[in-house]
Amino acid sequence: LKAYTRVRELAERAGIGGESLDELHRISILHASAVYERWCLVKIISTLIEDFDFEPSPGWQELVFRAVTGRPDSASLLFNRKDIGISAILEIQPVLENGRRPDFRLRFSNSDSGDVGAIVMDAKFRTRWRRGELTDLLAELVDGKGYGGKRDRVFILQPQANAVSEPSSPLAWGQHCDYGQEAPTNHRTGSIQLAAGTQGGGAQQNLRRLIAIGLQAVFPQPPSPDEEYNWNSTSCCIRCATKHESVDIKRRQTRRGRDYWSQNCGNCGMETVRTHCYDCDATLFKNGTDLTYHRTLAEQITNVMCPSCGAYFDKDFLAVAASATE
Numbered sequence: 001l002k003a004y005t006r007v008r009e010l011a012e013r014a015g016i017g018g019e020s021l022d023e024l025h026r027i028s029i030l031h032a033s034a035v036y037e038r039w040c041l042v043k044i045i046s047t048l049i050e051d052f053d054f055e056p057s058p059g060w061q062e063l064v065f066r067a068v069t070g071r072p073d074s075a076s077l078l079f080n081r082k083d084i085g086i087s088a089i090l091e092i093q094p095v096l097e098n099g100r101r102p103d104f105r106l107r108f109s110n111s112d113s114g115d116v117g118a119i120v121m122d123a124k125f126r127t128r129w130r131r132g133e134l135t136d137l138l139a140e141l142v143d144g145k146g147y148g149g150k151r152d153r154v155f156i157l158q159p160q161a162n163a164v165s166e167p168s169s170p171l172a173w174g175q176h177c178d179y180g181q182e183a184p185t186n187h188r189t190g191s192i193q194l195a196a197g198t199q200g201g202g203a204q205q206n207l208r209r210l211i212a213i214g215l216q217a218v219f220p221q222p223p224s225p226d227e228e229y230n231w232n233s234t235s236c237c238i239r240c241a242t243k244h245e246s247v248d249i250k251r252r253q254t255r256r257g258r259d260y261w262s263q264n265c266g267n268c269g270m271e272t273v274r275t276h277c278y279d280c281d282a283t284l285f286k287n288g289t290d291l292t293y294h295r296t297l298a299e300q301i302t303n304v305m306c307p308s309c310g311a312y313f314d315k316d317f318l319a320v321a322a323s324a325t326e
């Protein structure tokens with residue numbers, strides 16, 4: 001919680017720190033929901049800054065301090081990654097067109113990405129979930145309150161492990177998170193477990209995966225070799241945030257002559273394969289078993305299923321991919 005520490009330090013320097021923050025801890029038993037919501041905000045901000053290397057705009061500490069100590073009010077924070085040309089806007093209690101106010105909305109953009117949709121997040125504190133309650137609540141936010149509008153994603157942040165009643169992923173997060181990996185949801189709606197400590201295994205990674213869905217969606221298709229002159233990196237590793245350099249990106253072709261790209265991080269070695277569904281053409285990212293948010297096959301967890309149409313990779317592709325890595 002480095003960002004939180006920084007907020008506390010700033011507040012203390014301004015002479016308003018200690019007491020009001022201690023008070024926040026004291027009231028936490030009485031107002032767990034409000035505190036959880038604020039804690040999630042700090043978590044989102046620290047993931048953007050510390051995990052994904054975004055730089056917040058000047059004055060962000062005061063805004064965050066007001067948001068975590070004062071009455072909830074609309075505010076927005078700007079973040080930038082100049083090296084890959086991507087900016088992020090995190091809105092706190094944004095007012096939607098229909099007048100509703102979800103807790104947070106996070107939107108990534110680069111100069112030529114169209115609107116790929118923001119991630120609307122609502123923090124829901126529960127000490128336990130009744131059977132079906134989480135599913136019903138998500139439906140209420142999506143269908144009842146229209147949080148997603150035309151193209152935004154809607155996700156619930158909640159602290160309990162094992163909240164997913166019918167896991168569709170064989171990976172460790174499957175019981176705790178639903179990234180909307182099941183076709184045809186296409187990562188539009190779901191829920192993640194976000195809690196302090198190690199409960200549920202890698203709860204910190206859960207938020208990183210969710211934010212990566214929004215971030216990778218604005219990475220443009222890498223240029224073809226003849227366009228590479230003057231090329232500026234427009235994507236980064238989602239494990240260590242290092243930008244992809246031209247030498248890190250290899251264009252390959254499936255047996256059917258379709259392009260796909262392997263991107264190897266020059267710093268931590270993580271490989272991301274950017275490809276598309278052979279059936280419906282949806283863009284897919286193979287992020288490895290730690291950071292994938294797509295559904296993977298139980299018997300072959302490196303293989304992803306299309307979140308849009310449910311197809312999984314054809315044998316054609318697999319043969320070529322295997323020979324490329326030999």
Ligand SMILES: [Zn+2]
Binds near residue numbers: 238241265268270
């Ligand atoms: Zn890396």
Ligand SMILES: [Zn+2]
Binds near residue numbers: 280281308310
């Ligand atoms: Zn598909």
